[in-house]
Each structure stands twice: as structure tokens, then as C-alpha cells.
Amino acid sequence: MNKIVEKEQLNNNVVKLVIHAPRIARKRKAGHFVIVKINKKGERIPLTIADADAAKGTITLVIQKVGVTSHKLSLMEEGDSLADVVGPLGHATEIYKAGTVLCAGGGVGVAPLLPIARAFKKAGNRVLSVIAARNRDLIILEDEMRECSDELIIMTDDGSYGKQGLVTHGMEEILDMVKVNLAVTIGPAIMMKFASMTTKKYNVPTIASLNTIMVDGTGMCGACRVSVDGKTRFVCVDGPEFDAHKIDYDEMIMRLGAYEDMEREAYEKYLETVSK
């Protein structure tokens, strides 16, 4: 059992949970994820670790309400416990002094991007960040990102905050101005696809961190498979980060929707029970 020691509502759809998990907190590095299961009847879902405090023995997870499990998680309170948390999983981000690093995050993808941006900054890089969302309310972790970035551009689709436009517009602004040595992109699959196309134009090596469907998260099920450079790879044990220019995003998007009908139906049914 892992107790929730702190909860913060980042916006209507996104919560931050700080969870007691001392061993994971000690071992986790930027880029790692955990698998979480709420209770006996729950499903196992992967969540990237947004932050950790080894001294306090806690890890931080940021969750966006999109379906039954994430909705249930968002309703949990301080003092509640999660039945199962396992990790850290996946390969940590390879952190090194690249020079100038462009960090581009979309929506809730900013949460897993934050520890990576921090790590690159700490390693002596110049960090230029773009965070994007549909509107002002959906921009998260702005202060934290600003703190570890030399420059921060905020983009919103509707122009309600920062500049109007997509994440790629903000990225181009930077890429046009400075020589970027490495780019990191995390967000919805479709956003990463376009972010990768953008950096490709500028010949900037790019890594993308993927969040696919998983059951066990340890290499066993193969639900998370993606095609990278024409080869099937497992996000859980081979990733979660890959060369962004070699990922077959269309296949990944297709596979992400594998359970969409069942998930939608289950979510609608669940929402009825919540509203009652």
C-alpha cells in the first residue's frame, strides 16, 4: 500500500499526487515511470514520475482525467492509499552536456518533461523550453518549468495565455534563432509527431518519451509495442524514450486507441455512478 501524502489540483482535469514510495524515490531518475493500480479490481496503468524526494520518501505523479482509472485517481484524497505502485521502470533519460537543449511539452506531458529539463539544466546545458496547451487553464507547472529553463515560451491554441499557436510554432521560434543540439518532446502522440517533424527540418537530434498501453510494464505483455526504425520495440523495457525521428507515430496512435470503444463505454457508465 502506498499512501497519498499530498494532493494538489493543477487544473480542472489534472491533479498532482505525492505518494509515499521510499524505495522508488531513492532509485528514480528523470525519465523513469511507475505502474499504478488503485485497488484489488483496478487496472495497471503507467505514469511517468514527475518528481521525487528521496529524503521524504515520496514520488510525485501528475494525472489527467481521461478515463475510469485516471478519474478515480483524481478523486483520491490525502491519506488514501494506492494498492500497488511498482517501479522505477524503463530506462532513465541519458543526461549529458549537449550544449543547448530544447524541451517541448504538450498538455499533461509537461509533468514528465519537468524532471528531464531539470536534469539537463543541472548538467550544465542551456535549456530552452516550450510548453503548450489548448488554453490557459490547461497550462501546468509553469513556475517549475520556468525555474529550470533559460527561456520559456508558452503557447495556447486559443491565445488565452502566452502566444497563440501550437507547440511547433514556439519550437520554430527557438530553432530559427539559436543552434539547438538536442530536443526532447513529451506530450500527446500527435503533438510529438509534429514536434519531431519540426526538429527534423532543422536536423536536431530529438528524443520522445512514449506513454503507450501497458499491462505489466516489465516486458511481459507486449501491449506497448511500437515500431522504431522499422523494428518492433517495447516501450516498457526498450524505452520509454526513443529517437523521435524514427518512431512510427501513426501506428502508435492507432494502437493507443485499441480499447477506445470499451474505455469510452466504461467511462460513461462510471460517470453515471459518480454523478448519482
Next chain:
Amino acid sequence: METISDILKSERQQAWRDELRKSMKAKERTSIPRVKMPEQDPHVRNKNHSEVNLGLTDEMAIKEAQRCLDCVDPTCITGCPVGINIPKFIKRIEQGEFLESAKTLKETNALPAVCGRVCPQEVQCEANCFYVQKLKKDPVAIGFLERFAADYERNSGNISVPGVDNKNGIKVAVIGSGPAGLAVAGDMIKWGYDVTVFEALHEIGGVLKYGIPEFRLPNEIVDVEIDNLKQMGVKFETNFIVGTTATVDDLRKEGFEAFFVGSGAGLPKFMNIPGENYRRIFSSNEYLTRVNLMNAANPDYDTPVFSGKNVAVIGGGNTAMDSVRTSKRLGADRSMIIYRRSIEEMPARVEEVKHAQEEGVEFMNLNSPVEYFADEKGNVNKMLVQKMELGEPDSSGRRRPVPLEGSEYEVKVDTVVVAIGVSPNPLIPASMPELEVTDWGTIKVDKDTMQSSVEGIFAGGDIVRGGATVILAMGDGRKAAKGMHEYLKSKVGKK
């Protein structure tokens, strides 16, 4: 020193055994036909998840036990990877002392109710039975009797907990709670060690829980055997991945002096043919894990599983049989086994193939998929299959399947389960570069002690074999426990 064969001999000479042997003429014994396992009707069972085999009644078990001749030289034991004293446990059944029989099983086997259900006895103990070897008759149903004794004990509420030696305070770690790990834990705890089993998943049991379906091995039965180990003092830590949650070095610092790696063959293999990443094409691991471990077929549980009306399962092993029979139970109209060799070469147990056939599974032998196709959403909707013929024998001794050019044809499918085998789980070897592995990623061990290239680290089961059976994993576990025990004794001596 007393050898195992001396012990067996002296036990055989005990008065009760002698009396029992004399109570019936050998001819009378050999004239009894082998018992038939009562089963659920195929057309009822293929719609439920309850056990197919129902178990023997007391009378059936006693009668079957009477068939056993209590041989001077019990060759059956040589066929058992964990060395169960087979005549003794069977004669206890003949005597009506069912609880004593169960105790005998537990002397060498931590999981008798499991082994009585899933062991391939037909190629192990039963293949070495006097009836088969000399009389050319059906062997004594050793597996059914093992299951009977273990079930009898469980249902009696009188579950015996094997005695353990005085605690020696030495901490040992078992990595992975599958059959290999549980066998190690069972022996090491008996010898007085402080045993902790680390499991990556949220449930204990490994493949017994996530892999083997309820209709063959109910989870409840696995839990009872695990509970027995807990009562003996074994500690279990779930959600703990050795290598990442804590490394072997971290655990050494926490006082663990020896390790057994039984992390299994986790990684599913795919064929790498076009279209294999379309939706609704699963590995057998994913399909079975969703259903068995995550209870996806039960609407009260949150994990979904898709299982359609036309299901093709690729492969011919036990996992393929488990998958295809599961698909029937999840409502498929047509469940197909697609296997590149003929039915005779299938690695699955004869019983599983027979059960699958009875349940209405179609066997498309000498066929192999070459490509998958999907609808606009990416859901698989048909597959291209090529016919094969058998050529010369390959390195495995089985005749090699050769594709017949131009024989391709289409099969309509909406679900595909790929069950062509697994590779070793890379997590432990990846975290320990000093651990020597083979080109296939399996851990190299000394075949007598099961010690790896790193002192104090032992390994067994599928992480060494690359994909075998529950009982071979348990046999490895017992061997490794012995190796570890010797290692720790000599280490203490040196201190």
C-alpha cells in the same frame, strides 16, 4: 552416508508397506483398469472458467492406488524432477491415510496441488512406470493421485505445515515468485534460513497466476500453497523489481547473503511479419494476463480485454492451448490453432490438445501466417496463411516445416493471439553486467549447483532454460536450494 536409495529401501521395508503389498496379489492389481478423470462436459465447460478436471473420488483414488505394485526399484521416481517418493504417497492413499499421503508429497514438493494439475506426467513419472516399461499397459495415474491427496488435505481443513529447522538467521533472497522461486523458498525455509521472495507483479505465483488459466489451475489453489509457505515463515514482497526497486548490491547491504534468480521468460516473441502490430493482435502473455491476473472477463474489474468471434491462436504449445481455450470461454464462435507442423509435433500436452479438440477448437496444422490485414481503424480483419509440409528433421529432431509456395489463402479473423514462445526477461541481467548470459539472454549456471558466474547468485527455471515447464523450474529450484545451502555452509565455515 545413507543414500536416497537406502532411505527409499528402508521405508519400503516398513511393516505397513509390507502388509499392504501382501494384501493383494500382483495379478489382481495389474488387472485393474486405469482410472478415468471425471471431467466437465466439453460443451458446458467451454462456456465457463471452472476447472475442467473434477478430481477423483476417495474410492477411485484407492482403487487406482491399488494398481501400484510398490516396486523394489521405483523407476517412476527417476522421472520426477523434484524426486517425490511416489510409491510411499500412493501407498498412503491405498491405506486410506490421505493426510499422510499429502505430508509425503510436501517432503519434496512445495506445490503438490499445482503439480498434480499441470505436470506433464505422461513424459515424466508415468513414462517410467513399471506398467509402461514392462507390462505395456497404461501407467498408474500418478498425477491424478498427487492432485487427489493435495486436494483432500486442502478440503479437510487439516493442512499440515512442514516442520522447519531452528532459525540460523541467514538472509536469502528469492527473485521471482513463480514455481522455481517457490521451490527454493520451500527448501530454504525448511533448513532454517530467513527467506524473502521478491515479486515484480502485485500477486504472488508468477506464471501460475498470470499464465495458466483458471480452468486448468484455479488461483485459489495456488494461494493455498503460497499460504503454506507463509506459515512456514517465508516472507513475500510484491511490487518489487530486483534490479530497479533495489539492486542486488542494495540487498547485500541489507544483509542478504545469497540470491536465487527465478525471474522467468517474460518477453513474448513475435514473428515479425507484416501487419503484426495491428490492433487485436496480442501476445499470449498479454491475452492470458488480462484474463487470468487482471480478471478482465469479469465486468467488476477495470481491465478490459478484447476477444472476438473469430480467434486465431498461433502456436502449438501449452500456452497456445490455454489461449485458444480461453477464447472459447470468452465467446468465440470459431477458435483456431494455427501451427506450422502437424499435430504429432505439437509441444502441448496430449491432454490439453484432447481437451481443446473436445471443446470445439479447430486445428489448422501445417499452416503458418504470413501477413495480417486490418480495417480502417487498424483492427485486424483477416490474415494470409501459407500451407506447409514436413521436410527433413531439424536440430530438435522434429521434421522441419517447409512452406508450400503459392498455397496462401485468407482466413477471416477479428482476434489473433501469438503464442510462439518467450525470451528471458532482461531486467535482472541488464542490472548486473557481471552476470554471464548466453546469446539467447539466459543466465549461465553450473548445472549441479545452479550457481551463476557471480558467487552467491543462483538461478533456475525459464531464466536459465528459456521456456520450459512448471516442474522443471521447480526441479531447478530444489537443486539451486541445495547448491545455495552448501555455499552458505562453506561460507559460514570460512568466517
